[in-house]
Amino acid sequence: MTPTLKAEPISQAAIAGLAELIEAEGAADKLINQGLCGRFHDRASLDIAGDAGISVFKSASFSLPYRMEMMERHPHGSQAFLPMQEGTYLVVLAEDKAGAPHNPRAFIAGPGQGVNIGRNVWHGVLCPLSDTPPQAALFMVVDRVTDGPNLEEHWFDEPYTIEK
Numbered sequence: 001m002t003p004t005l006k007a008e009p010i011s012q013a014a015i016a017g018l019a020e021l022i023e024a025e026g027a028a029d030k031l032i033n034q035g036l037c038g039r040f041h042d043r044a045s046l047d048i049a050g051d052a053g054i055s056v057f058k059s060a061s062f063s064l065p066y067r068m069e070m071m072e073r074h075p076h077g078s079q080a081f082l083p084m085q086e087g088t089y090l091v092v093l094a095e096d097k098a099g100a101p102h103n104p105r106a107f108i109a110g111p112g113q114g115v116n117i118g119r120n121v122w123h124g125v126l127c128p129l130s131d132t133p134p135q136a137a138l139f140m141v142v143d144r145v146t147d148g149p150n151l152e153e154h155w156f157d158e159p160y161t162i163e164k
Contacts, residue, residue, distance in 0.1 A: 002158060002159065002160070002161050003158060003160050003161070004160065004161045004162075004163060005068075005092070005104060005105065005106040005160055005161070005162045005163070006106065006162075006163055006164070007064065007090060007106040007107060007108050007162055007163065007164055008105075008106070008107055008108070009107065009108055009110075010091060010107035010108060010109045010110075010113060010115070014105070014107065015091075015093060015107065015115070017118075018093040018094075018095070018117070018118055018121045019091070019093055019115050019116060019117045019118055019121065019123075020043070020044045020045065020115070020116040020118075021109075021113060021114075021115060022043045022044050022080065022082065022113070022114035022115060022116055023040075023043070023112055023113045023114070024038070024040045024112065025040075028040055029041040029042075044078075044080055044114075044116035045078070045116070046077075046078055046080070046116075046142065047077060047078040047118065047119045048076070048077035048078060048119075048143070048144045049076040049077060049119075049144065049146075050076060050077065050144050050145070050146025050148075051144070051145050051146045052077070052142060052143065052144060052145065053142070053143070053144075053145035054140060054141070054142050055140075055141045055142075055143070055145070056084070056138060056139070056140060056141070057081075057126055057138070057139045057141050058136050058137070058138055059126045059127075059128055059136065059137050059139065060128075060133060060134040060135075060136060061087075061128040061129060061130035061133040061134060061135045061136070061137055062090070062127050062128065062129060062130070062133055063129060063130060063131060063133055064090075064129065064162060064163055064164050065161050065162060065163045066090060066127065066161070066162045067159050067160070067161060067162075068092060068104075068124055068156070068159055068160040068161075068162055069155060069156060069159040070125075070153050070154060070155045070156065071092065071094060071101045071104065071122045071123060071124055071153070071154050071156075072122070072123065072124075072125065072151060072152060072153045072154070073096075073120050073121055073122045073123065073151075073152050074117075074119065074120070074143070074144065074150045074151060074152075075119065075120045075150065075152060076119070076144055076146075076148075076150045077119055077143055077144030077150060078116055078117060078118050078119050078143065079116070079117045079123075079141065079142075079143040079144075080114060080115070080116040080117070080141065080142040080143065081114055081115050081116075081117075081126065081139050081140075081141055082114035082139060082140040082141075082142075083109075083111070083113075083114065083128075083137070083138075083139055084138040084139060084140055085137055085138055086111045087111065087128060087129065087130065087137060088108050088109065088110050088111070088128075088129045089108075089109050089126070089127055089128045089129055089137070089139075090106060090107070090108060090109075090124065090127040090128075090129055090162065091106070091107045091108075091109050091115050091123070091124070091127075092104055092105070092106045092107070092123060092124030092127075092162065093105055093107070093117065093121060093122065093123050093124075094121075094122040094123070095122070096120070096121075096122060100122075100154050101122035101154055102122075104122070104124075104160065106124075106162045108129070108164075116142075122154065126139060
């Protein structure tokens with residue numbers, strides 16, 4: 001029987017210990033530009049062994065239910081995803097148990113919500129959601145750009161199905 005995950009709305013409390021939610025909620029930490037711009041300061045902690053860079057990812061979109069066959073992690077650095085367009089995307093996070101993902105949970109992130117996935121945390125691949133795939137979605141990604149291996153993959157014997 002295929003294991004099934006129900007995607008829930010993302011929140012900082014739900015992803016604590018695995019990732020950080022990046023959003024401009026509440027009052028700005030500081031006003032800049034003659035009071036015309038609110039700065040929401042230091043919303044995520046980069047944890048990178050090596051050089052950090054900003055890249056742009058262009059990903060095909062997916063729809064739910066989604067078949068998750070593998071998860072990945074990056075042992076040498078955190079990885080922040082910031083959507084550059086309106087839309088929702090799927091975030092799947094899991095604890096580690098003996099070098100494999102354990103107890104994965106699925107979340108839906110909405111417009112204006114980025115996520116910084118911690119170093120060595122198992123996560124699903126970038127998965128923008130659309131009712132009419134394969135539309136492309138753009139994300140700014142802040143992560144380790146130093147040469148050398150920084151990717152581990154785990155392929156499930158039995159893929160997960162992720163639903164709303």
